[in-house]
Amino acid sequence: MEKIEKTDFKYIGNKLLGWYKTNARDLPFRQTKDPYKIWICEIVFQQTRISQGLNHYNNFIERFPDVKTLAEAEENEVLLYWKGLGYYSRAINVHKAAQQIINDYHGVFPSEYEEILKLKGVGKYTAAAVSSICFNGRIPAVDGNFYRVLSRVFANDFDISNSGAFNYFSELAHLILPDNAGDFNQAMMDLGSEICKPRNPLCGECPLNKDCIAFLTHKVSDFPVKTKKVKASGLELKYYFVHRNGKFLIQQRKDDFIWKKLFEFAPEISDELVPFIKSVKTVQHKLTHKNLSIEIYNVEVDSEEAWNNFVSDNDYIISDYESSHQKSFPKPLENYIENYHTAYRIL
Numbered sequence: 068m069e070k071i072e073k074t075d076f077k078y079i080g081n082k083l084l085g086w087y088k089t090n091a092r093d094l095p096f097r098q099t100k101d102p103y104k105i106w107i108c109e110i111v112f113q114q115t116r117i118s119q120g121l122n123h124y125n126n127f128i129e130r131f132p133d134v135k136t137l138a139e140a141e142e143n144e145v146l147l148y149w150k151g152l153g154y155y156s157r158a159i160n161v162h163k164a165a166q167q168i169i170n171d172y173h174g175v176f177p178s179e180y181e182e183i184l185k186l187k188g189v190g191k192y193t194a195a196a197v198s199s200i201c202f203n204g205r206i207p208a209v210d211g212n213f214y215r216v217l218s219r220v221f222a223n224d225f226d227i228s229n230s231g232a233f234n235y236f237s238e239l240a241h242l243i244l245p246d247n248a249g250d251f252n253q254a255m256m257d258l259g260s261e262i263c264k265p266r267n268p269l270c271g272e273c274p275l276n277k278d279c280i281a282f283l284t285h286k287v288s289d290f291p292v293k294t295k296k297v298k299a300s301g302l303e304l305k306y307y308f309v310h311r312n313g314k315f316l317i318q319q320r321k322d323d324f325i326w327k328k329l330f331e332f333a334p335e336i337s338d339e340l341v342p343f344i345k346s347v348k349t350v351q352h353k354l355t356h357k358n359l360s361i362e363i364y365n366v367e368v369d370s371e372e373a374w375n376n377f378v379s380d381n382d383y384i385i386s387d388y389e390s391s392h393q394k395s396f397p398k399p400l401e402n403y404i405e406n407y408h409t410a411y412r413i414l
């Protein structure tokens with residue numbers, strides 16, 4: 068792993084805070100430091116765009132305004148209020164975590180990062196966000212925005228698909244982390260979504276453009292570095308069934324690993340498509356020499372622009388149900404297309 072030099076870059080974090088003071092987005096959860104509301108907001112917006120999830124968030128908070136109300140609710144009702152957000156395991160987890168807070172913390176939301184992390188469904192990012200925003204914890208809430216901004220600012224070529232990326236970028240984030248980590252984390256969220264976007268970042272408007280090495284050396288498009296490899300670790304595979312208006316994207320396998328020359332779905336998607344993930348199905352499949360566990364994400368792209376961007380940035384073949392019969396797919400993927408066609412009649 069590349070070594071990070073311990074130089075003080077806190078002035079960069081402070082610059083970002085200065086920008087945030089006058090440019091922070093006006094969002095309802097920005098008016099509170101109630102850890103319950105911040106926690107729900109972080110979970111809701113994990114895989115959902117703010118514009119898409121805001122009504123759901125408001126409705127959820129209106130019906131379940133505090134930990135006690137949520138803990139005492141029926142699971143089915145919690146699921147009902149989660150409708151439209153997808154990833155229902157998140158709803159089940161927040162319900163269980165609310166009961167955990169009642170039972171293990173006497174109904175008081177834990178204030179320590181390590182304790183927040185013990186809540187069902189809470190990962191390091193969410194724990195850092197709640198701890199920093201509500202309890203002044205000095206912890207960067209590292210997510211894809213951090214990876215992108217930091218790799219560009221430092222022109223750092225650490226591969227963000229590497230399993231060590233979280234720890235690496237957490238260390239890098241600490242170099243610029245100012246005292247007010249709560250605002251800093253939210254500033255990074257706003258900068259990443261409004262200015263330092265994955266595609267076509269608005270460098271001219273960026274508060275960090277005088278410090279950003281990638282920008283100053285005209286290499287913004289080189290960062291972040293992400294190797295394009297099939298995400299197959301051991302016996303696990305991941306696919307994204309990316310579709311729009313009855314068309315879906317496929318490619319022919321080139322490597323010798325398994326299923327050589329057969330067609331498959333996209334093994335990865337861009338950040339822009341993540342909000343369009345509607346569901347995931349895990350399929351177990353036995354080969355003579357391997358037991359495969361295949362996760363297939365249903366990515367229903369509601370935006371023509373996002374679809375066009377993804378299609379033009381990649382070499383996938385655009386297929387449909389009829390033409391897919393002219394090609395050979397591994398059995399689990401063939402079954403997926405058939406089931407999808409039968410269930411939804413939209414292909």
Ligand code: SF4
Nearest residue numbers: 263270273276279282
């Ligand atoms: S200057 Fe451009 S690339 Fe650098 S942080 Fe700002 S928006 Fe991102």
